[in-house]
Amino acid sequence: MTRDPEKRRSVPPELGAYLADLVHRTRDVCGPRLVSVLASGSVALGDYRHGRSDVDVTVVVEPDVPPETLRELARELAHPRLPCPAAGLELVVYDADFANRPSGAAGYLLNLNTGPLLPERADHDAAGTPAFWFVIDRSITHRNALTLWGRPAHQVIAEPDPAALFAALRACVREHTDGEGHLADNRVLNGCRALVYCRTGRWTPKRAAGRRIAATDPDFRPLIEAALHSFELPRPAAAALPAAEVRAFLSRVREQVDRAADATGAAP
Known part of the structure; x- marks a missing residue:
C-alpha cells in the first residue's frame, strides 16, 4: 500500500515539547535496546484536535528488554510526572521480533494509557486482551507514522494481513x-x-x-x-x-x- 511521505506532515506545535521530552525519557530508560519511537493515530494522519484527540505513540524495543525497564518506562511517562497536554497518551511498546511479523494478536509488552481525560492503565500482559485496536493501529502506523526517533515505521512495523x-x-x-x-x-x-x-x-x-x-x-x-x-x-x-x-x-x-x-x- 502507498505510504504518505513524512515530509508532508509534522508534529502539531501543541505537542512538540511534550513529544521531545517523551522521546528523551524513553531513550534514557531503554538505552541501546530502543529501536524506534513513532507517532501514529491522529498525529500521523494530520487530524490532531487539541483538547479532543489522544496522542498515539508506538515504541519498538529489542526483544531482550527487561520487564523492569518497561515498568520504569510506564512510571516515567505517566501523567502528571510527564504532564500530557492532550486528552491523553496511548502508548504501546512492542518487541522488534513481534512487530516485524504480520499478526492478528495484540502482542504488546506495555499498553500505557495516561493523561487528564483517560483512565490510568499500565498493562504488561497482552494475553486475553481484545486485539482489534492494536491490529488497526499497527496498520495505520506501518503506513503513516511519523518517526520521532530511530528507524521508520515501515521498516519495523509489519502490515497485518488482510x-x-x-x-x-x-x-x-x-x-x-x-x-x-x-x-x-x-x-x-x-x-x-x-x-x-x-x-x-x-x-x-x-x-x-x-x-x-x-x-x-x-x-x-x-x-x-x-x-x-x-x-x-x-x-x-x-x-x-x-x-x-x-x-x-x-x-x-x-x-x-x-x-x-x-x-x-x-x-x-
Whole structure:
C-alpha cells in the first residue's frame, strides 16, 4: 500500500515539547535496546484536535528488554510526572521480533494509557486482551507514522494481513455498535473511517472520512454531520446522538465491511 511521505506532515506545535521530552525519557530508560519511537493515530494522519484527540505513540524495543525497564518506562511517562497536554497518551511498546511479523494478536509488552481525560492503565500482559485496536493501529502506523526517533515505521512495523485486518475491523464495528464507554461521535466517525478503508484501501482521518461518507450516503448524512459538529467540541462537551440511528448506521457499516472482506477473500 502507498505510504504518505513524512515530509508532508509534522508534529502539531501543541505537542512538540511534550513529544521531545517523551522521546528523551524513553531513550534514557531503554538505552541501546530502543529501536524506534513513532507517532501514529491522529498525529500521523494530520487530524490532531487539541483538547479532543489522544496522542498515539508506538515504541519498538529489542526483544531482550527487561520487564523492569518497561515498568520504569510506564512510571516515567505517566501523567502528571510527564504532564500530557492532550486528552491523553496511548502508548504501546512492542518487541522488534513481534512487530516485524504480520499478526492478528495484540502482542504488546506495555499498553500505557495516561493523561487528564483517560483512565490510568499500565498493562504488561497482552494475553486475553481484545486485539482489534492494536491490529488497526499497527496498520495505520506501518503506513503513516511519523518517526520521532530511530528507524521508520515501515521498516519495523509489519502490515497485518488482510484476514487479520478485516477481522479487526469487524470487531471494532461490533464494539462501537454496543457503544459502552465510547463517545457517540467517535463511534460514528470510526465507522466512516472503516467504510472509506473498505472502499479505497487507505486510512483516512476521521473528519475527512465523515465528510466523504456524508456526501455519498444521504440516508445517514444528518447523523454524520451531527457527529462532525460534535467532534469539533472538547471531549467533555461532546453531543449525545440518537442511539437507534447510531446503531443503524453501524449495522450498515458492518454489512459493507463484510462485503469488502468477502471480495478480498478474507475469511470471517
